[in-house]
Amino acid sequence: MDVGFIGLGQMGSGMARSLIAAGHAVTVWNRDSAKAEAIAGATVAATPAEAAKPGIVVSMLADDAAVEAVTFGADGILSAGADVFHISCSTVSVALTDRLDAAHREAGQRFVSAQVLGRPDAAAAGKLVVFAAGSDADIDAARPVFEALGPKLLIMGAEPGMAAAAKLAANFGIAALTELVTEAMAIAGARGVKRDAMLELFNETNFGSRIIGAYGAMIAAQQFEPVGFAMRLGRKDVAFGIAAAPDAELPLARMLLARMDAIIADGGGDLDWASLGGPLA
Secondary structure (H helix, E strand, O other): OEEEEEOOOHHHHHHHHHHHHOOOEEEEEOOOHHHHHOOOOOEEOOOHHHHHOOOEEEEOOOOHHHHHHHHHOOOOHHHHOOOOEEEEOOOOOHHHHHHHHHHHHHOOOEEEEEEEEOOHHHHHHOOOEEEEEOOHHHHHHHHHHHHHHOOEEEEEEOOHHHHHHHHHHHHHHHHHHHHHHHHHHHHHHOOOOOHHHHHHHHHHOOOOOHHHHHHHHHHHHOOOOOOOOEHHHHHHHHHHHHHHOOOOOOHHHHHHHHHHHHHHHHHHOOOEHHHHHOOOO
């Protein structure tokens, strides 16, 4: 299958390489062209519209502004013609996802929101969890792409905004579990219990989970680099999650947002968001 790919950061570069490894012909575009040229086996496009010419184009970008630029901007995806199918894997607001859905339909194009869970090593290995929302026909058409990205596909619903909301909820959950581990280690640590001992306890009891296993190890070691997912991006996602549920109180989410703001103000915006475990651990 011919596939375009836009956005070659830590996650996107691994995802593009997984598509190539699965046998797809991949055309890539990135704002920094050097990152596009570094994807062996890919064709480099000059514009987002050119990257969309294969018909199916995947985007994996940092925030709403970046997705808006490659979609609505000059030489953006919407200008590439009516046969384009945009699969948005970027973690963005529900409001933007709804706007993208409407704009693509108005342009005669197709659109699916297909969020992923996993860190950069999982992206490079084709082991992401993919959860998508859109019409049955569009999700079926995108399955070869999803299968290259990871072994598991979850369907969130028929409206693309459903997948966007699910991703924001999942990222909030990761942040909340990170805070749980941090505070639990602080309580035990006040009596001299080592962080790695508490991590072992978590993993041997019902607290054990993939999230605690991954993030708990970073907290126990107080090692927040190399960065898999930056604090400033995590803060964006928690804020979008709060915005997606305006009638809910969400006290834990609001507390996490304040903690993230304090870490970012202290210069920690580009640390891994596991650094939520730094100040209290």
